[in-house]
Amino acid sequence: MKNLVLIDSHALIHRCYHALPNLTTPKNEPIGAVYGTIRILFKIIKELKPDYLAACFDLAEPTFRHKEYKEYKATRPKTDESLISQFDKVKQFFDAAKIKRFESKGYEADDLIGTLVKKFSAEKDLKIIILTGDLDTLQLVQDDKIVVYTMKKGFQDTIIYNETLVKERFEGLLPKQLVDFKALKGDPSDNILGVQxxxxKTAIELIKNFGSLENLYQTIEAPDFEKSEKAKLIKMKVLNLLKEQKESAFFSKYLATLDCNVPLEISLEELKLSDISKNDILPLLKEWRFESLINQLENRKEAEVAAINAEPKIEWLNLKDLVLDLNKKREIYLFSENEEIKILYENQYYRGSINKDFSQKIKNSQIIGFELKNFIKEIGVFNLIPYYDIQIAQWLINSEVKNFDLPKIWHLTFKKPLPNLPTLEIIKKIYQFQKEKIKELGLENVFYQIEMPLTSVLAEMEYFGIKIDKNYFKNITEEINQEIADISKKIFEITGKEFNLNSPKQLSDILFNQLKLNKKNLGKTPGGVLSTRENELIKIQDLHPIIPLILKHRELMKLKTTYLEPLPLLADKNSRIHTTYNQTGTATGRLSSENPNLQNIPSEGDWAKKIRKGFIAEDGYQFLGLDYSQIELRIAASLSQDPKMIQVFLENGDIHLLTAAEINNVSINEVTPEMRRQAKTLNFGVLYGMGAKAFSETASISKEEAKKFIEEYYHDFYKIREWQTKILNEAQQTGYVKTLSGRIRWVYDLISGNQKYKSLAERAAINFPIQGLAADIIKKTMIKIHNFIQKEGLENDIRLLLQIHDELIFEVKKDKLELTKEKIKKLMEENEFLTVPLKTKISFGDNLADLK
Incomplete structure (x- = not known):
């Protein structure tokens, strides 16, 4: 059977742009996406061996979808100029390689692909493979004859979707039903609304039960529907949504369906892939300085060009045969994927399956690897083995960078594209350079004593997860649906007609054309329509009773779609949810959480309490929460040595009350709740370099009042200003700021001629020594508590489950709670950095809502 490969060039170039470092040509032109696209081209030529090949491109001008629906893809950020400039270079390379390419006015690359699939799918003994960076073309999949080849992460981890995998991915839906699925669920990436x-889950069930959107509506609109058996398959609230938003559903399907009838005159023979001539492509590779590709290309015959991305052949030994020399320092390079460990030790390669016995074999060895937290979870052993993770090390060196994959780490280290070397050899070379850089920058303490031990702690937290009550979440989802429906009804009674509350265009028309609300000082969308974003609606919330209702509707919809619906789906068979903690996600050293984000569980309001109540302790256990009190303000007092701030913390007083009294020139007894609220905003705002404009908006006061308060603050707490000035002066000299724990952050823009960038750098420089140290105090505490639990043999009695900002949440056996809570509190309040005491608040209960 012959292969036809169709490339969704636009999606592929986008994926490469965001996955690779910002490489540039000698002329300082961006080129990283071009490099990645060429690498993938040769990779798929080698792996898929296409007989025919075509590349399809989008054009910059609007498509027929944009003309029908101006908001189509309107939520996407504007394409970077540094990416736009690379599309022509990719086209130039395809032309040089004599690869046929297509683009057509009014159509997207996916439409062109759909047209080519339709044109050639009847060919006998021809398999069609669609290479793309997204899943929009899955609707074209047919058995094993038409498949989609795409990337799961970066562009190194690939997956080929045939009909079986599509059905697995979408819980039984056929590829052709995916447009019906999108018609109901919508597609936020393309701003396709669907049925709000x-x-x-509901969309999948509806399509599985009714087959298609057309059949669904034909059924529910039948006169005798409510008496039929089919009526039992749809809840009343879902039925109402379907009836209310029928037009949106069918229009969404229209937008999601690929147009497979683009006028293209082409024969299969014209797409035949000939041998790529080295002489045709080498000049471009040299012009763009793709050294690694050039070196390999010049040493190969033209027929072997397709193997340009191949990894060198390795002679592997069985991991069971690994014998370590106990009499010498042991550096083991490790990479794990798909439940297999790969090892480089003493210039010999080993591989084998992951098991707990391996952790005993490598005990007391230096383990050097990439994304080691995943490996630690896989072996399920959380002892603090001396690990070295090149990803975390690179983040400490370049904390402003995002997405530390191997190609990016290599580029940051050696300023060159990733070479053609085994992954373990790449890890080894990066490590050998990095360890000296860590030493040079004084990062040994924060890396070896904080970040690397923390990796095992986080792995264990992710491994255990936190339990939820699925039935409870199901019940409160029904409750919130009813509340949303009630609010919608009130809104429609005010407007006198129903409309799509989630459509910015329709909402804008209602508010400003029908209700004639004041438009003054309101922002606009990129398309020139008056904005109905939350911050804009808040400005006019007192003008009409409909605005608070709309804001409440949005709040409830967000809680529903962010927490109530997704969380039960993410729970495992034991009803536990396993978040992922990102060690390298922020420049300040703070941890972040994703899939799901458990650091953003709502904490204020009735619905926040209801959601938190659904997180429950295991039977026989209780939650124990310990929250640092005003840790960043205590750090500020200690670093600045401000006498008034130090005194209030030494006396266990109220810092916000003191600040309110000082800036308002009144006694503490005369401070009102409003004064204290403003003072609290100011206390934290000063730490972040907040200016008068931001303070006035946050505290709801005039800009003049805000300016006066800030001046008064710096007069009363003069040591704060002195310390901030000192920090800025030092940072201008060195280019970075540093915490007491040794963490650094680069702030090159302090000397920028661009005032916006300079101001951002000043705020970062002022805040980082405080926030970075707060992060490290909490991280060191987590490590101390982890060691305490293991030393005392309490692994089954105490589990650290969550870190939410300045709070640690544990699951503790009820009969151990009294014994351990004071010990943990003591560990958390141990203080090696500050001249003022650290204080924590203890709470406990059967669910998160009980922790106050």
Whole structure:
């Protein structure tokens, strides 16, 4: 059977742009996406061996979808100029390689691909493979004859979707039903609305039960529907949503369906892939200085060009045969994927399956690897083995950078594209350079004593997860749906007609054309329509009773779609949810959480309490929460040595009350709740370099009042200003700021001629020594508590589950709670950095809502 490969060039170039470092040509032109695209081209030529090949491109001008629906893809950020400039270079390379390419006015690359699939799918003994960076073309999949080849992460981890995998991915839906699925669920990436209020699970069930959108509506609109058996398959609230938003559903399907009838005159023979001539492509590779590709290309015959991305052949030994020399320092390079460990030790390669016995074999060895937290979870052993993770090390060196994959780490280290070397050899070379850089920058303490031990702690937290009550979440989802429906009804009674509350265009028309609300000082969308974003609606919330209702509707919809619906789906068979903690996600050293984000669980309001109540302790256990009190203000007092701030913390007083009294020139007894609220905003705002404009908006006061308060603050707490000035002066000299724990952050823009960038750098420089140290105090505490639990043999009695900002949440056996809570409190309040005491608040209960 012959292969036809169709490339969704636009999606592929986008994926490469965001996955690779910002490489540039000698002329300082961006080139990283071009490099990645060429690498993938040769990779797929080698792996898929296409007989025919075509590349399809989008054009910059609007498509027929944009003309029908101005908001189509309107939520996407504007394409970077540094990416736009690379599309022509990719086209130039395809032309040099004599690869046929297509683009057509009014159509997207996916439409062109759909047209080519339709044109050639009847060919006998021809398999069609669609290479793309997204899943929009899955609707074209047919058995094993038409498949989609795409990337799961970066562009190194690939997956080929045939019909079986599509059905697995979408819980039984056929490829052709995916447009019906999108018609109901919508597609946020393309701003396709669907039927608002219907999520993924409901959409899948509806299409599985009714086959298609057309059949669904034909059924529910039948006169005798309510008496039929089919009526039992749809809840009343879902039925109402479907009826209310029928037009949106069918229009969404229209937008999601690929147009497979683009006028293209082409024969299969014209797409035949000939041998790529080295002489045709080498000049471009040299012009763009793709040294690694050039070196390999010049040493190969033209027929072997397709193997340009191949990894060198390795002679592997069985991991069971690994014998370590106990009499010498042991550096083991490790990479794990798909439940297999790969090892480089003493210039010999080993591989084998992951098991707990391996952790005993490598005990007391230096383990050097990439994304080691995943490996630690896989072996399920959380002892603090001396690990060295090149990803975390690179983040400490370049904390402003995002997405530390191997190609990016290599580029940051050696300023060159990733070479053609085994992954373990790449890890080894990076490590050998990095360890000296860590030493040079004085990062040994924060890396070896904080970040690397923390990796095992986080792995264990992710491994255990936190339990939820699925039935409870199901019940409160029904409750919130009813509340949303009630609010919608009130809104429609005010407007006198129903409309799509989630459509910015329709909402804008209602507010400003029908209700004639004041438009003054309101922002606009990029398309020139008056904005209905939350911050804009808040400005006019007192003008009409409909605005608070709309804001409440949005709040409830967000809680529903962010927490109530997704969380039960993410729980494992034991009803536990396993978040992922990102060690390298922020420049300040703070941890972040994703899939799901458990650091953003709502904490204020009735619905926040209801959601938190659904997180429950295991039977026989209780939650124990310990929250640092005003840790960043205590750090500020200690670093600045401000006498008034130090005194209030030494006396266990109220810093916000003191600040309110000082800036208002009144006694503490005369401070009002409003004064204290403003003082609290100012206390934290000063730490972040907040200016008068931001303070006035946050505290709801005039800009003049805000300016006066800030001046008064710096007069009363003069040591704060002195310390901030000192920090800025030092940073201008060195280019970075540093915490007491040794963490650094680069602030080159302090000397920028661009005032916006300079101001951002000043705020970062002022805040980082405080926030970075707070992060490290909490991280060191987590490590101390982890060591305490293991030393005392309490692994089954105490589990650290969550870190939410300045709070640690544990799951503790009820009969151990009294014994351990004071010990943990003591560990958390141990203080090696500050001249003022650290204080924590203890709470406990059967669910998170009980922790106050």
């Amino acid at each position: 209020g219907i999520g993924e």
